[in-house]
Amino acid sequence: MEILSSRVLVRSHDPERARAFYRDVLGLAVHREFPGGTVFFLGQGFLEVSGTSTERPTDATQLWLQVRDLRRAAEELADHVVRPARREPWGLDELWITDPDGRHVVLVEVPADHPLRRDTRQ
Template sequence: MEVLSSRILLRPRDPDRSVAFYRDVLGLAVYREFPGGTVFFAGAGFLEVSGRGETGPGPDVVLWLQVRDLAGTADELARRNVPVVREPRVEPWGLREMWIADPDGLRIVLVEIPDDHPLRKDQRD
């Protein structure tokens, strides 16, 4: 199988509210819009908010977004009144993480990879 592109599809209970959250609150740039949906840039991937869901997200699905500066992001989200599910902290695996949720309760983990973390090192040595 050759994968050329990928995206996560969200089916929110209130599409307008969710599009406003990802566009206006989180500040994700719009990749494209079409009747009934909006696709956002999400780092190296895409997040599509389209259609309408009935039940909301399950507890086993989490959106992972890497940010450059977690402390700055936390301050920015606080100014935008985004409720924090879990305050920023360094995890045992060395990543800095904080948790928020979208309007339907989808958990979003915001991650900063420290300069000295193995994910930033050339592993070919």
């Protein structure tokens, strides 16, 4: 199987409010819009907010977004923070926010000395 593209689908109790959050609060750029949905650029992928759901999201699925400056993100998103930034045992700095449906969005900064930043080429 060859994967050509991918995206995360988000169903919301209030899709317009969810779209406004991802567009206006997080500042994600719009890739495309269609009747009933919006697809946002999400780094190297896409986030599609479309359809509705009457069920609340669970912690079984979270969005993981790498940011350049976690301190700045914390300041900009202070009203949405549910867990302050901290260094995790695996070495990443993480801050948790929620979207309008209560879905956890994990914002991550990779510290300069973390293995993800090292050039492992020989």
